[in-house]
Amino acid sequence: MKIVSLGFRTDLMLLKMGGAVVTDHGTHLVVRTPANPGFHWGNFLLFEVPPQPGDAPRWSTLFEAEFPETQYRAFGVDGVAGLVGDTAEHQVLGVTAEVNTVLTADRLVSPVAAPHADVRVLTGDDDWRQALELHFACYGLPSGSDGRHFAERRVAGYRSLCEAGHGSWIGAFVEGRLRAGAGLFSDGSELARFQNVETHPDFRRRGLASAVIHHAAQRALLAPGIRKLVIVADPDDHAIRLYRALGFVDTERQVQLHRAG
Known part of the structure; x- marks a missing residue:
């Protein structure tokens, strides 16, 4: 199966x-991501076309055969136009x-320039501990140990x-504390993908996220072969305006079909 979506191509790259x-x-x-089986978008099915009438039972059977212990459902749909398929099939799934x-x-x-901020690469245990703390500050501290362990595994994976x-x-560090961050990764191809702009x-609306993204991009574009930066955003989130202001342009739409379980 040849993947045409830049979103899914870079998802799978990562x-x-x-x-x-x-x-x-x-x-x-x-x-399938053996190191993090609880990560829904690391353990999913990617189809080349959206669901058509009658597809739901087959899609459900295929998912259950691959991930029999899970209650969630996660289906990616390849493509660039944002076609979601038959909504009646969504209801069945x-x-x-x-x-x-x-x-x-x-x-x-x-x-x-973001005033009073030290923008630099994360290094060492304390920096990465602060990256985990920043994640919790942005999204809340998980109520159970599973949620915390999931976040810890994700941050550890990015560090690796x-x-x-x-x-x-x-x-972006302000008075020694990490207040904004983002990752940018490539497998050596022409594509580099941003992750987790937080x-x-x-400390929002101080230019910290813009400084982090620009710094990461400048480093990446110095590497041989990298020609295109990719970032994926919720079209209704305010962050997309920041990305456009930095020079990103809308290129595709990416479809994910999900049930939390």
């Missing part, structure tokens, strides 16, 4: 660099369609990618 196994069944891919915007750039506009030379995680709620 997942495979982190140890995911992708199996091609012709009309769909099975994506019990999924909700999420259509995100894939933005790209080959260079970025220099942002206004950085230390293996697949990219970097850039942070700003502490008390």
Whole structure:
């Protein structure tokens, strides 16, 4: 199966660099991340076309055969136009369609300098501990141990990618504390993908995220071969305006069908 979506191409690039196994069944891919079985978008099926009338039972059977212990459902739909397929099939599957915007750039506009911020690569245990704390500050502290362990595994995975030379995680530090951060990764192809642009709620609208994204982009574009930066955003989130202001342009729409379980 040839993937046309830049969103899913870069999703799979990141997942495979982190140890995911992708199996091609012709009309769909099975994506499995043994190191993080609770990560829904690391353990999912990717179809080449959206669901058509009568597809739901087959899709459900295929998912259950691959992930028999799970209650959630996660189906990616390849393509660039954001086609979600037959909504009656969504109801049978019990999924909700999420259509995100894939933005790209080959260079970025220099942002206004963020005052009193040290923008640099994360290094060492304390920096990465602060990255986990920033994540919790942005999204809340999970109520159970499973949620915390999931976040810890995700941050540890990003750190491993950085230390293996697949990219970097850039942070904006204010008085020694990490207040914004983002990762940018590539497998050596022409594409580099941003991950997890986060700003502490008390430090938003100060130019920190723009500074982090621009710094990461400048580093990546110095590497041989990298020609295109990719970032995926919720079209209704305010962050997409920030990305456009930096020079990203809307390129595709990416479809995910999900049921939390």
